[in-house]
Amino acid sequence: MTDTNFDFDLIVIGAGYGGFDAAKHAAEKGLKVAIIESGDMGGTCVNKGCVPSKALLAASGKVREIANYEHLAKFGIHASPVRFERSKIADHANNLVSNVRENLTKTLKRSGVEIILGFGRLEGNQKVGVRDNNGIDRIFTCKNIVLATGSSPFVPPGITLDNRTVFTSDEAVKLEWLPRWIAIIGSGYIGLEFADVYTALGCEVTIIEALENIMPTFDPDITKIAKKNLIQSRDIDTKSNVFATKITPGCPVKIELTDAKSKEIVENLEVDGVLVATGRSPNSKNLNLDSVGIETIKGYIPIDDQMRVLNGEKIIPNVWAVGDVTGKLMLAHTAAAQGTIAVENICGENIEINYGSIPAATFTHPEISSVGLSETDAKEIASKEGFTLGVVKSYFKANSKALAELESDGILKLLFNKDSGKVLGAHIFGMHAADLIQEIANAISRNQDVMQLSTEVHTHPTLSEVVEVAYKQAASQVK
Ligand SMILES: Cc1cc2nc3c(=O)[nH]c(=O)nc-3n(C[C@H](O)[C@H](O)[C@H](O)COP(=O)(O)OP(=O)(O)OC[C@H]3O[C@@H](n4cnc5c(N)ncnc54)[C@H](O)[C@@H]3O)c2cc1C
């Protein structure tokens, strides 16, 4: 398979989850592969994202559980006041990051991937340049290139970071201190997960959201119940429809809030710390993309469903892109799936990704998850394609396992096509929602219908019966 006219069959730029998966998969398929990384092996997910944030959520979740005296008393349990050491929770996250990073690096080496440390760039067709930390520049030739350069925190204009009192998730994952009062700008994934961590560890939180409603990207029914459980019942104040137009670090941190509609300054806040969680920007600068004719769209590298890089309708030969830099469902498992698909196609297959079957989860306590279409999009597609949309809801309060755990506030909303029975999407709030969504994601991926799914036997008593109930309700409505 290896082509001796080139230094490598494949060069991957960026060793996050997308790049890691592509490089490993290609090496396992017998290609001669190099991966170029300018920062830490493992990228965002391993070093500053999924891994440390889930470690913090795990530890702070235990603190929350043990400190919830009222909840424990319902089981007849009386716990003593909970004590925790912030630095040891931080160590747990940092140690996990080191372990995962080390394992990932070893796995690549074992697969035969050559790791090149430095900043990679394109140098025209089938050529990649790398500048290492000592300024030494090298050029390599390769048959194919995968761009997997990921994303970085987006910081809106007017917000000044000092990375101590005003910071992004890059610093928050290190848990270097616990501000007594912290403002979180943005109520998306990062805002919600860190509000969960900070409130469990005793901080007072103010969430500031530019759009009209808090949690604007989530399903409205899910938002309603999630707000009650994750926000209103905690030490969290919310301000929506306002932009944080100016944030000045210091002690205290000063925040200027501007009304989203009138554009007038409506409030000035003084807090101990600010986490800026306002989305992410693609890492597509200084890659010399012009040298092969790539034009980014809002900074994202345009691709088709086979991960081939596009210029308008035209495919740019031998260049592929995966992960956050492509702006599609910016999640670690999306990046990895794209990496595998890119390599399969490099090896001559014709595989396309189905974003509609990729699940997403927010690891709050309880969790939120979703897969497939939103109800708004499903309605629009149903009216365009002329089918009837079915919507059923299944509740955790009717589930024995949830009741036994005294965690019965939860809902599953299932969207399906009433004519064919095909599953279109699902949205869940409740305990272990992140695990529950997988079954529905698999059903979408396999194009299964609710008639068949409703006959599948689920273990009793498990939370998975919430899904079973939804499938049964849906099947009874199929025409
Ligand atoms: C706080 C937080 C929590 C998250 N939690 C989850 C979660 O629970 N589940 C989930 O699925 N997703 C989660 N994500 C999202 C997930 O981290 C990203 O979707 C994922 O890391 C994207 O992988 P990637 O390979 O595309 O890019 P990245 O992980 O960003 O990796 C890109 C790599 O490329 C390197 N690079 C960039 N430019 C160059 C260059 N020119 N030369 C060489 N190297 C370069 C970078 O240094 C980086 O290491 C979270 C993100 C954050 C910030």
Ligand SMILES: NC(=O)c1ccc[n+]([C@@H]2O[C@H](COP(=O)([O-])OP(=O)(O)OC[C@H]3O[C@@H](n4cnc5c(N)ncnc54)[C@H](O)[C@@H]3O)[C@@H](O)[C@H]2O)c1
């Ligand atoms: N569990 C997970 O899978 C997980 C966890 C964390 C992060 N992530 C990934 O990281 C990405 C980034 O997360 P995020 O929470 O930063 O982004 P997000 O896009 O999920 O949410 C950002 C929020 O900030 C608001 N906002 C933007 N500018 C603002 C301003 N000036 N003032 C007030 N509000 C403002 C937006 O309206 C939006 O609600 C996610 O899209 C996801 O891909 C995933």
